[in-house]
Each structure stands twice: as C-alpha cells, then as structure tokens.
Amino acid sequence: MRQKIPGLLLVLFWASLCLALPAQQIPVTAEPAAAAIAPVPEVKAGDTPNDGGNAITVTWQASPDEAKGLVEGYEVLRSETAEGEYSRVGYVPYGFTSFNEQEVPQNGRDYFYQVKTVGKGSSDFSLSAVSNPAQAHEQWFNAARINALVATVLFILIVIYFITRAKRGQSLFIRRIAGLAAVEEAVGRATEMGRPILFVPGISSIADVATIAALNILGQVAKKTAEYGTPLLVPNKDPVVYIVAQEIVKEAYTEIGRPDAYNPDSVFFLTDSQMGYAAGVDGIMTREKPATNFFLGMFYAESLILAETGAETGAIQIAGTDAVNQLPFFITACDYTLIGEELYAASAYLSREPMLLGTLKGQDWSKAVIVLLLIAGVLLSWINPGIRQLILNLLIVG
Amino acid sequence: MKKQLPLIIVLVLGITMALQFFIPSHISTLTYETLNQWLIVIAAFAISLAVGSLINHHMIKIKRRKSGWWNSYVTLTGLVVMALLGILGKINGLNWMSAFYFKLFKYVQAPMDSAMFAILAFYMASAAYRAFRARSKEATLLLISGFIVMLGVIPFGSLIWDKIPDISEWIMMVPNMASKRGILFGVGLGMTATSLKIILGIERNWLGGGGK
Numbered sequence: 001m002r003q004k005i006p007g008l009l010l011v012l013f014w015a016s017l018c019l020a021l022p023a024q025q026i027p028v029t030a031e032p033a034a035a036a037i038a039p040v041p042e043v044k045a046g047d048t049p050n051d052g053g054n055a056i057t058v059t060w061q062a063s064p065d066e067a068k069g070l071v072e073g074y075e076v077l078r079s080e081t082a083e084g085e086y087s088r089v090g091y092v093p094y095g096f097t098s099f100n101e102q103e104v105p106q107n108g109r110d111y112f113y114q115v116k117t118v119g120k121g122s123s124d125f126s127l128s129a130v131s132n133p134a135q136a137h138e139q140w141f142n143a144a145r146i147n148a149l150v151a152t153v154l155f156i157l158i159v160i161y162f163i164t165r166a167k168r169g170q171s172l173f174i175r176r177i178a179g180l181a182a183v184e185e186a187v188g189r190a191t192e193m194g195r196p197i198l199f200v201p202g203i204s205s206i207a208d209v210a211t212i213a214a215l216n217i218l219g220q221v222a223k224k225t226a227e228y229g230t231p232l233l234v235p236n237k238d239p240v241v242y243i244v245a246q247e248i249v250k251e252a253y254t255e256i257g258r259p260d261a262y263n264p265d266s267v268f269f270l271t272d273s274q275m276g277y278a279a280g281v282d283g284i285m286t287r288e289k290p291a292t293n294f295f296l297g298m299f300y301a302e303s304l305i306l307a308e309t310g311a312e313t314g315a316i317q318i319a320g321t322d323a324v325n326q327l328p329f330f331i332t333a334c335d336y337t338l339i340g341e342e343l344y345a346a347s348a349y350l351s352r353e354p355m356l357l358g359t360l361k362g363q364d365w366s367k368a369v370i371v372l373l374l375i376a377g378v379l380l381s382w383i384n385p386g387i388r389q390l391i392l393n394l395l396i397v398g
Numbered sequence: 399m400k401k402q403l404p405l406i407i408v409l410v411l412g413i414t415m416a417l418q419f420f421i422p423s424h425i426s427t428l429t430y431e432t433l434n435q436w437l438i439v440i441a442a443f444a445i446s447l448a449v450g451s452l453i454n455h456h457m458i459k460i461k462r463r464k465s466g467w468w469n470s471y472v473t474l475t476g477l478v479v480m481a482l483l484g485i486l487g488k489i490n491g492l493n494w495m496s497a498f499y500f501k502l503f504k505y506v507q508a509p510m511d512s513a514m515f516a517i518l519a520f521y522m523a524s525a526a527y528r529a530f531r532a533r534s535k536e537a538t539l540l541l542i543s544g545f546i547v548m549l550g551v552i553p554f555g556s557l558i559w560d561k562i563p564d565i566s567e568w569i570m571m572v573p574n575m576a577s578k579r580g581i582l583f584g585v586g587l588g589m590t591a592t593s594l595k596i597i598l599g600i601e602r603n604w605l606g607g608g609g610k
C-alpha cells in the first residue's frame with residue numbers, strides 16, 4: 001500500500017500538470033499545419049479584340065482553394081519584363097477569372113502579368129507563374145459586329161431595290177393605317193370647330209429617331225393647318241427640338257404659300273422638366289380646348305397624364321410612339337394609335353412620295369425576311385438542339 | 399444652297415457616324431466623342447433661344463390677357479429668381495443664394511414634380527376602367543389576361559390556386575413578350591429606314607417644306 005500511494009500521487013501530479021498547461025502547448029499530432037493558399041494554375045494574356053488599343057485581357061483558371069471558400073479575390077499585376085517589378089493594375093472578387101486592363105501604357109509592346117490569389121480574412125496570398133508576353137493593338141474593324149454590318153447592307157439593298165421600282169413609276173400597295181388616314185379628318189374637324197390643333201413631339205431629344213419621325217409628321221400636319229388656316233400649337237420640352245420644330249412649321253407655311261399665316265408663337269418652348277411639361281400641356285388642353293391632339297414621338301410616364309386629360313376635353317387624339325411600355329396607355333386613351341413602326345411609316349404614308357413609299361415597302365419586305373429567318377431558326381433548333389446555340393452566337397452583336 | 403448645305407452635312411456626318419459603329423480605333427472613338435461634344439455646344443446655344451421663346455410666349459399671354467395670364471407672372475418670376483440665385487450663388491460671399499436655390503429646388507420644384515407624378519395613379523385607375531370593359535372579344539381577352547396577371551403577382555393569387563402565378567408568368571413571358579418583340583423588330587427596321595432616308599436625303603420633311 002505504501003508503494004502504491006507515491007505512484008498514485010505521481011499520476012495525479014501529472015494529470016493536474018497536463019490540465020494546467022495552456023492548450024497550445026499540447027502537442028498536435030492528429031492534423032498537419034495549414035498550407036498557404038493555392039495559386040491560380042495558369043495565367044494567359046492577350047490583346048483585347050475589337051477595340052481601340054491600349055487594352056489587354058488577362059485570363060486564368062480559378063485557384064483550387066476557391067471551391068473551398070478560402071479565396072477573397074484576385075489581384076492582377078503587370079510588368080514590362082518577365083522578371084521585373086510587378087505593379088497592381090486591377091482586382092476582381094472570387095468567381096471571376098478574367099480581367100480587361102484598359103490602361104496599357106503602349107500599344108505593340110510586350111507586357112507580362114501575374115495573378116495574386118488573395119485569401120479570405122488573413123494575409124494569405126500566393127503568386128501565379130508569369131503569363132506569356134502580350135501586346136495591345138488597335139483594330140480598324142470590329143469583327144464582332146460583322147453580323148450587324150451584313151444585316152444593314154442587306155436591308156439597304158432591299159430598300160434601294162424598292163426605291164428604284166418606285167422611281168420607275170410602279171405602283172406600290174401600302175395597307176391602310178387608320179391613325180394616319182384620320183389626320184385629314186382630324187385637321188378638318190378642328191377647322192370646322194374653330195379650335196386649335198395641339199401637336200406634342202414627344203419629350204425626348206433630337207438624337208431620338210422617334211422624335212425625328214414625329215417632326216416629319218409635324219411638317220405634313222403644318223402644311224394642312226396652313227392650307228385650312230387652323231391654329232397650331234406645338235409646345236416643346238427639348239430646346240433643340242423646339243428650334244427644329246419652329247423651322248419645320250415656318251417652312252411648311254411658306255411652301256403652301258401662306259407665310260403670313262405663320263404665327264412664330266405657335267411653336268414654343270415650355271420647360272425641360274418632364275412632369276412640368278406634362279402639367280404645362282395639360283394646362284394648354286384645359287384652357288385652349290384643342291379639337292385635335294397629336295402625341296407623336298418618344299414618351300415616358302407622362303403619356304397617360306397627357307392622353308387622359310386630352311380625352312376628358314373631348315378632343316380627337318392621334319398618338320404614336322415606339323415606347324412599347326407606353327403603347328397600352330395611348331391605345332386606351334386615344335382614338336387612334338400608331339404602333340411602333342407605323343410612326344416611322346407616317347411621313348411616307350401622308351406625303352405619298354414614291355421614293356418614301358419605296359423605303360416603306362423595303363421595310364416591310366425586310367420584316368418578312370426576319371420572320372422567315374425566325375421560322376427557319378426555330379425549325380432548325382427543333383430538329384437539332386445544337387444549332388440553337390450556333391444561331392444565338394450568330395445574332396450577338398459585340 | 400440653304401437646303402443643299404444641311405443635306406451635305408447630314409450625308410457626310412451620317413455616313414461617318416454609321417462607319418464609326420464598325421471601327422473601334424482610337425481616331426474613330428475620338429471623332430464620336432468630339433461630335434457628341436459639339437451636340438452639347440449646339441444644345442447650349444439652343445437653350446438660350448428656348449428661354450427667349452419662353453419669355454416671349456408668356457409676355458404675349460400677359461399683354462393679350464389670355465386665359466390664365468396671371469400664371470405667366472409666376473413662370474417668369476420663377477425663371478428670373480432661379481436664374482439669379484443659380485448664377486449669383488457661385489460668387490464668394492453670396493453662398494446663401496446658392497443654398498436658397500437648392501432649397502427652392504428641393505422644397506418647391508421636387509414636390510411639385512412628385513405631386514404631378516402621383517396624379518398618374520388616378521389616371522391609371524380611370525384608364526384601366528375604360529380598357530377593361532368587355533365590349534369586344536379582344537377587350538374580354540385583355541380583361542381576363544389582365545386579371546390573371548394581377549392575381550399572379552399578389553400572394554392572394556397563389557392562395558386561390560397555386561398554378562395562378564405560373565399562368566401569370568406564362569402570359570408575361572410568352573404571348574406578351576412575343577408581341578413586344580414583334581413591335582421591336584418593326585421599330586428597329588423603322589429606325590434604320592428613317593435614318594437611311596434622312597442620310598440619303600430622301601426624307602426632307604425635317605428641313606421643312608420638303609427641301610425643294
């Protein structure tokens with residue numbers, strides 16, 4: 001028993017000593033020490049295609065540690081020599097495996113890249129191997145837009161063909177567009193009632209093709225108002241559109257032979273505030289009570305405010321826009337609505353000039369070609385699903 | 399010559415800008431940026447003419463005592479006050495003017511804009527009432543599809559039948575999207591045709607009087 005007591009005391013002493021020791025001092029044998037974050041396996045660099053130069057695209061494979069959730073992001077480093085000093089040129093978070101550097105100092109000169117994998121929440125990082133040398137070059141043709149070029153050239157050829165036909169005097173059938181056929185009637189109604197005509201050329205700038213289309217129609221409407229002696233009101237939101245509209249109306253009156261009937265105050269600038277403009281036009285409609293309202297061009301949220309106020313005043317309303325989201329409002333609140341392309345057809349339809357009708361016919365045939373291509377594409381995709389991606393790739397404009 | 403010169407400018411610049419879309423080089427980009435800057439300069443001149451028009455229009459209204467002529471006083475006062483505060487507020491020592499300008503913008507103009515925008519809700523209700531009256535087959539179809547779409551985007555829809563949100567999404571993504579794309583095809587071609595007509599000088603209505 002006496003021999004056993006010192007042995008027991010020794011065990012207790014060692015046990016208490018082990019418990020009292022700090023945890024880090026307990027030797028770890030089960031797990032190996034944490035390794036540094038894995039670098040990206042491969043880095044490639046090359047000229048960014050279809051650009052104006054001074055750009056190199058760097059691509060790499062994700063670090064194997066990214067899948068384990070250990071990677072914060074990647075730093076892209078550049079140097080003029082493979083062994084030289086690298087400086088940071090960009091950073092992308094994890095999930096991205098490419099970077100387009102758009103500030104390459106010099107075109108036609110070799111640059112080398114490295115990708116630094118940055119670990120999460122620590123100072124862990126690792127550098128990749130050096131990339132291949134890459135040079136930035138300036139391109140003179142955007143090859144990614146060749147599909148758009150082919151389509152445009154094809155469209156131009158179709159239009160030119162129909163213009164030539166129209167010039168030869170061949171009659172071209174154009175379907176009746178109710179909204180445009182009603183223009184004459186709408187102007188006549190205003191004349192009979194002795195009330196003005198309100199023409200709103202949208203709220204967009206002159207850079208918008210819909211605004212230009214609206215101004216083309218304004219020219220035709222102004223000729224009719226000049227002929228009948230009907231007052232015309234053209235409030236504008238954009239200063240440049242205001243000047244162009246003023247010139248168009250003035251010239252239309254001159255061409256009809258009634259420059260004296262032109263009122264310079266009939267075309268005026270209202271405001272460049274969207275809702276301010278809507279309020280201003282609403283005011284004109286309720287005060288002046290125009291017999292006919294034209295809302296043609298590009299419209300946004302104010303479309304319904306204008307059209308509903310016009311409907312309440314009892315005016316005949318002809319609207320037209322290519323803003324798909326505003327079309328339902330115009331269809332609901334106006335008597336006639338020019339839907340999308342009809343807005344662009346208006347000038348040709350109203351003037352009946354053979355050259356303009358030729359372009360309209362070319363437009364219709366181009367649409368027929370698109371419909372045929374769509375049907376063919378759907379059928380081919382249905383027969384062979386692999387073709388679907390090929391077709392989609394062909395349609396992407398870079 | 400008055401008509402020929404604009405046509406030549408449009409032809410040259412129209413072709414330049416069309417080619418620019420396909421040429422990514424530095425010179426091409428620079429040309430595009432420069433021409434856009436010119437547009438801003440022209441717009442700046444146009445603003446002065448537009449302000450002239452605004453003043454003239456309201457002066458005539460006041461002189462002739464046209465309906466609502468007193469509103470013109472408010473417009474002209476607003477124009478002068480805002481312009482003065484905006485310009486003089488840039489001068490050192492007159493910074494209070496700039497602060498007052500922003501106060502007027504924030505507490506007068508912005509609420510008025512918001513109020514006008516809010517009116518849209520009431521107009522929508524009246525327009526929806528008119529659109530959803532089942533007067534024809536098309537209007538009935540619109541009424542039914544509109545009703546399903548509305549039910550599909552509120553939680554109550556899925557409580558009635560769990561397939562309603564799916565039907566609603568199908569209506570939006572298939573027939574609605576197909577119609578939208580059909581319109582957009584026409585719009586794209588219409589835009590290209592109009593641009594082509596103007597660049598080639600076939601369409602001259604924008605010159606006023608057909609350019610004869």
